[in-house]
Amino acid sequence: MSSNELADILSPNSIAIIGASKNPAKRGYRSIRKLLDGGYAGEIYPINPKESEICGIRCLPDLGSLPGPVDLALVCTPAATVASVITECATKVVRGAVVLAGGFGEAGDSGKRLQDEVLAAARAGGVRIIGPNTSGLFNTHKACNLVGFSDLRKGNIGLLSQSGNMALSLVTEAQANGHIGVSTYVGIGNEADIRFDEYLDYFAADPNTNVVIAYVEGLKDGCRFLNALRRISREKPVVIYKSGRTSAGRISAKSHTGALAGEYAVSEGVLRQAGAILAHRSDEILPIAEALSLLPPLRSRRLAILADGGGHATIAADALSERGLALAPLSEDTRRRLAAELPQAASVINPVDVAGGTDSDPSVFAACAEILLQDPMVDGLLISGLYGGYAVRFSQDLLAAEIDATNLIGAMPHRFGKPIVVHSLYCALQADQRPLPLLEMRGAGIPVHSSLETAVRCMQALAEHGEVGRAFAAPPPKQAQHGKIFEQFLARCRAEGRRVVLEHEARASLRDFGLNLAPALLAVNAKEAEEAFLRVGAQPVAMKIVSRDILHKTEVGGVKLNVADVASVHRGFFEIVANAKAAVTNPNIAGVLVTPMAAKGGVEVIVGVVREAVYGPVMMFGVGGVLVEVLRDVVFRALPISRNDAFTMLDEIKAQAVLDGVRGGAPVDRGALADFMVSISDFVEAYPEIDELDLNPILAYSDGLAVLDVRVLLTARSVEKQGIDA
Secondary structure (H helix, E strand, C coil): CCHHHHHHHHHHCCEEECCCCCCCHHHHHHHHHHHHHHCCCCEEEEEEEEECCEECCEEEHHHCCCCEEEEEECCCCCCHHHHHHHHHHHHEEEEEEECCCCCHHCCHHHHHHHHHHHHHHHHHHEEEEEEECCEEEHHHHHCCCCCCCCHHHHHEEEEEEEHHHHHHHHHHHHHHHHCCEEEEEEECCCCCCHHHHHHHHHHHCCCCCCCCEEEEECCHHHHHHHHHHHHCCCCCEEEEECCCCCCCHHHHHHCCCCCCCCCHHHHHHHHHHHCCCCCCCCHHHHHHHHHHHHCCCCCCEEEEEEEEEEEEHHHHHHHHCCCCCCCCCHHHHHHHHHHHHHCCCEECCCEEECCCCCCCCCHHHHHHHHHHHCCCCCCCCEEEEECCHHHHHHHHHHHHHHHHHHHHCCHHHHHCCCEEEEEEHHHHHCCCCCCCHHHHHHHHCCCECCCHHHHHHHHHHHHHHHHHHHHCCCCCCCCCCCCCCHHHCCCCCCCCCCCEECCCHHHHHHHCCCCCCCCEEEEEHHHHHHHHHHHCCCEEEEEEEEECCECCCCEEEEEEECCCHHHHHHHHHHHHHHHHHHCCCCEEEEEEEECCCCCCCEEEEEEEEEECCCCCCEEEEEEEECCHHHHHHHHEEECCHHHHHHHHHHHHHCCCCHHCCCCCCCCCCHHHHHHHHHHHHHHHHHHHCCCEEEEEEEEEECCCCCCCCCCEEHHHHHHHHHCCCC
């Protein structure tokens, strides 16, 4: 369904209430009442054979009595009746139906069968389903309220949620703010028919929506969602709160929506890659969305702080640094002009502390803000302290000057194309007690927060949104031409009915694809091992067992390192094979791999790819070696990745400073790592038969890298013709 077709459902001109009621406690009554009280201008058709009228509107006995096609039906009847109701909807050309009832896919096998019946009826009749198990929808610009929330304010923030309570929480928070409004809300429910990605496409085209909030528990089609997210985030920011960070949360999410939540670390990586602004706390969701709806994105992460006290200046500087933002270096001209406005005790080196210079004249704040925003190195301004409360703190005589300053500051984001966010300790007062300048500031379109940390998080989100736009503006990577050796090995795996691609096959395939891996020769007997040692230059080598039955070679004594002469190679071959046979019953041994030892030094990292259940193939990068599963310092991106994605992954691991060199060590070659990761992405994209690929460890050097171990596992489907899942 196109976004325009979905608009007919989400912005309906006619609504049928199936299961309409005169009982004020029932949704079939409350929905009609809310539509009337809100001024809905479309047609309302209550459906109930036992009533003649409800809320003064003539009641129809059944759907067959409708005078013509209807844009949307609100189904208020029990789950067991829904399939037949949807069948009736199709006969009267009802475009969409909101199914409120639970007890479907989220409720086990019987519920899943019931949901399948509803979906079959909907598809047969061309009816699109919102839900089931949904709280409903509202569209404030259409005065269409099918949720029952009160005092809805029109606005430009779209809201998608898999939790009715989370939606209510956000709407209530917006009401308390007094300025924020929502354009359209949809309770996703079980996502049985209309998917998350379709709603994103609707919001991308909706002229009343500038920002989207999505509360996500699980997804039915993660790949489609990511594609839609990439499309919309180029133009409109999307703030996502992804629940299910813990195993308990994932279990709860699945029972709630019937969808897979996925590993949170994977979700975090791929959602950010697709352009999402991720909220990690529920109380920062709305402030982030508000800032993105009001302000231009940051052009860089360089900010200025303008504070009226050393304490707030210092705390603000710490908070910026912790969020990956930077204090902009101020030009000599900027510092000179600030010094002319402020007392001698003021600090004119960012962060700027006015040191009492505004206590008797708040207009100085506006003058300093303008000076800072005129500096080309400053791309945003954070004001922190007691701004807005000078008349409260010192004298009511300052109120007019502070309001004048507020009006000047309020116009600056538009004048300079740079965002301003205000932190004021007076914002902590109840809304009806807040000083007038703060109300004027928010009315001018500048967010005001009582929490300095929240204000800084908003600035970080503005930086992230700016980076999304620049990332999508980058040209796509050029695809190189590669060989086809892997296809030969695939044919061999199919013929032998094995999912394991042996290491020598995997290494040869990657070399053929253009990656620079050291030579590795397979020896099937001791004599061939000796010959391989000589062929690789008679230098110290690593020897490893090669078997479809043994993936963890070290654990079975299947690896020998620094083997330096022919006699040791000969002896090592027999020892490795003997160890393997002792550890595994009747292992299928292809031979022993002989490869040169890697140079000493380097940083151990891991690059892996797995076909994730929700998002499809994803790449992992992180700290490698034997402790990878213990440290779990890894990040993820969906394939294909760009070079920019790869560099971002390097920057995001917790131990990324190790890549820059420790104890006098040289930094690793990040460019070589990024290029390697992109090539691995291309390789897996070229061969959908690959289920898992694991390169661990990789030694990253200052002038390249060395891959020490390669594991490739094929999908079961790619070898299932032989009826063997090896």
